[in-house]
Amino acid sequence: PRSVLFSRHGESLYNLDQRLGGDPSLSPNGRKYAEALPGLIEKLLGDQSLTVWTSTMRRTAETAAGLPYKKLSWKALDELDAGLCDGLTYEDVEREYPDEYAMRDENKFEFRYRGGESYRDVVLRLEPVIMELERQQNIMIVSHQAVLRCIYAYFLDIGPEELPYLKIPLHTVMKLTWTAYGCDVQMYKIDI
Numbered sequence: 001p002r003s004v005l006f007s008r009h010g011e012s013l014y015n016l017d018q019r020l021g022g023d024p025s026l027s028p029n030g031r032k033y034a035e036a037l038p039g040l041i042e043k044l045l046g047d048q049s050l051t052v053w054t055s056t057m058r059r060t061a062e063t064a065a066g067l068p069y070k071k072l073s074w075k076a077l078d079e080l081d082a083g084l085c086d087g088l089t090y091e092d093v094e095r096e097y098p099d100e101y102a103m104r105d106e107n108k109f110e111f112r113y114r115g116g117e118s119y120r121d122v123v124l125r126l127e128p129v130i131m132e133l134e135r136q137q138n139i140m141i142v143s144h145q146a147v148l149r150c151i152y153a154y155f156l157d158i159g160p161e162e163l164p165y166l167k168i169p170l171h172t173v174m175k176l177t178w179t180a181y182g183c184d185v186q187m188y189k190i191d192i
């Protein structure tokens, strides 16, 4: 059966204080995840080959750095662009842009950050990635929470209400396998 591997980047310096966007490097724990990842992937693959797709952001490249496979970086795999709120913490956003904060809460899928993107925008820009994914074998995607929510929702047929709240945990490889009955999900957490 066909399958695809996903992972978020390892914990970043911005994840530590729940800051949005930016182009931060990995935190010390994130680096430990990146170091442990090749061993896990090797175990999952056996003797199969792999191509790793990352975003163009530092934190995904750093996460994939130790994986001994062909790599391709896609701008379309970059994190949801928070526009004006890029670099702020959720607390900053709530304080400085209370209206936007409330609007996002009301309809998280459609809400578009000023100067940035909505989840719907991300779904649209992912179309070429998904088309290519459908044609390829043995792909691992190292990307970001919002982006992986969109890809996951596409394959599991999850709607726009649930999509922006899906839990895509850090330091966990997810394996989606297509069976006769639909899509099967397995999770492999690396304890740091």
Ligand code: G3H
Pocket (backbone or CB within 6 Å): 019, 020, 021, 079, 080, 144, 145, 146, 164
């Ligand atoms: O940093 C951005 C997150 O990956 C997106 O999370 O859409 O729940 O704010 P959120």
